[in-house]
Amino acid sequence: MAKVKTLEDLKRMRESLQSELSLRENSDTPEKLVQIKVSMATCGIASGAKETMSFIMEELYRRKIDAVVTQTGCMGYCHSEPTIEVQLPGADPVVYGNVKKERAQLIIDQHIIAGKLVDGIIPGIYSTPDNK
Amino acid sequence: MRDLSMHILDIVGNSVRAKSTEVKIILMEDMDYDILSLRIEDNGCGMSEATIKKAMDPFFTSRKTRKVGLGIPLLQQNAELTNGGITIESEIGKGTQLTAVFVRSHIDRPPLGDIADTIALIISGNPNVNIIYSHSFNDEKYILTTKEIINSLENVSISHPKINQFIKQMIEENLELIGVEL
Ligand SMILES: Nc1ncnc2c1ncn2[C@@H]1O[C@H](COP(=O)(O)OP(=O)(O)O)[C@@H](O)[C@H]1O
Numbered sequence: 054m055a056k057v058k059t060l061e062d063l064k065r066m067r068e069s070l071q072s073e074l075s076l077r078e079n080s081d082t083p084e085k086l087v088q089i090k091v092s093m094a095t096c097g098i099a100s101g102a103k104e105t106m107s108f109i110m111e112e113l114y115r116r117k118i119d120a121v122v123t124q125t126g127c128m129g130y131c132h133s134e135p136t137i138e139v140q141l142p143g144a145d146p147v148v149y150g151n152v153k154k155e156r157a158q159l160i161i162d163q164h165i166i167a168g169k170l171v172d173g174i175i176p177g178i179y180s181t182p183d184n185k
Numbered sequence: 186m187r188d189l190s191m192h193i194l195d196i197v198g199n200s201v202r203a204k205s206t207e208v209k210i211i212l213m214e215d216m217d218y219d220i221l222s223l224r225i226e227d228n229g230c231g232m233s234e235a236t237i238k239k240a241m242d243p244f245f246t247s248r249k250t251r252k253v254g255l256g257i258p259l260l261q262q263n264a265e266l267t268n269g270g271i272t273i274e275s276e277i278g279k280g281t282q283l284t285a286v287f288v289r290s291h292i293d294r295p296p297l298g299d300i301a302d303t304i305a306l307i308i309s310g311n312p313n314v315n316i317i318y319s320h321s322f323n324d325e326k327y328i329l330t331t332k333e334i335i336n337s338l339e340n341v342s343i344s345h346p347k348i349n350q351f352i353k354q355m356i357e358e359n360l361e362l363i364g365v366e367l
C-alpha cells in the first residue's frame with residue numbers, strides 16, 4: 054500500500070514553507086500577503102465559483118506565489134458571478150466580476166504579479182475618488 | 186448543482202452565513218444498505234419552524250435578486266429522485282442539522298464530484314470556522330478537522346495555496362485508502 058499523507062507530513066512541509074516565507078521579503082505574516090476572496094453564494098457556485106477558486110489555488114501554488122485565498126458570501130453582484138476581491142499588501146481591495154479561468158489567469162499575471170489593473174473591475178464602494 | 190460536492194459547498198455556505206463557528210460535514214456510504222447520506226451540522230443562528238418550511242419551498246425566496254439559489258430545494262429534489270429525501274432540524278440560537286439521504290446505486294444519484302478539492306477549499310476558505318469532515322465507506326472512516334490542521338501550522342495560514350494543495354492531496358489519498366470511489 055502506497056504511503057498516505059498525514060498531519061506529520063504537513064508539519065514537515067510547514068517547516069520548509071516557513072523558512073521560504075521568511076527568506077522572501079516581508080511575507081512571514083498573513084497580513085503582508087496578497088489577499089483573495091472568492092464569493093461563494095449559491096449564485097456564485099452555480100456560475101462556477103468553485104472552479105475559479107480551485108484554479109486560483111492551483112495557479113498560485115504552481116507559480117509559488119504567497120497568498121491567502123478565502124471564501125466570502127454574496128458580494129451583491131449576482132449578475133457578475135463569479136466575483137473575486139483582490140487586495141495587494143498596502144493597497145485597496147479591487148473587485149472583479151465574471152472571473153472564469155481566463156480572467157483569473159489575467160488577474161494573476163497582470164494584477165497580482167505585475168501590479169496592473171485588468172478588465173472586469175466592478176466599480177463600487179471600493180473605488181473612492183482618492184484611490185485611483 | 187451537478188454533483189454532491191457542489192451541494193456541500195452550498196449548504197456549508199448557509200451554515201457560514203448563519204455565523205457558525207463549527208460545521209460538521211458527515212458523509213456515509215454503505216454498500217450493504219445501498220445508502221449514501223450527507224449530514225451537515227452547524228452551531229449557527231438556527232431557523233424557526235416557519236423558516237424551515239420556507240427554506241424547503243422552491244417558490245419562496247427571502248432574497249430580492251436571484252435567478253438561481255434555491256440551494257435546499259435543489260438538494261431535496263435530487264435526493265427524492267433517488268427515492269431518498271432530506272430532513273432539517275433546527276433550533277434558534279443553537280444551530281441546524283440537515284440530512285440528505287440518497288439510494289447510492291440509483292441512476293439519478295448525483296456523483297460525489299471533486300470531493301477532496303471541495304473539502305480542501307471549504308477548509309482553506311473559512312479559516313475561522315472549525316470544519317469537521319468525516320467520511321465513512323462501509324466500516325472504514327476518515328476524519329479531518331480544521332483544528333488539527335491549524336495545530337500543525339503555527340503561524341502559516343491555512344488559506345495559503347501550498348497548504349491548500351497539501352490538504353487536498355491528503356484527503357484524496359486517505360479517501361482512496363478507505364475505498365471511496367473518486
Ligand atoms: N444552516 C442554516 N442556518 C440558518 N438559516 C439557514 C440555514 N440554511 C438555510 N437557512 C435559511 O434558509 C434560507 C434558504 O436557504 P437556501 O435554500 O440555501 O437559499 P439561499 O441560501 O439562497 O437563501 C436561507 O436564506 C436562510 O434564511
Ligand SMILES: [Mg+2]
Pocket residue numbers: 095195196198199256257
Ligand atoms: Mg444557500
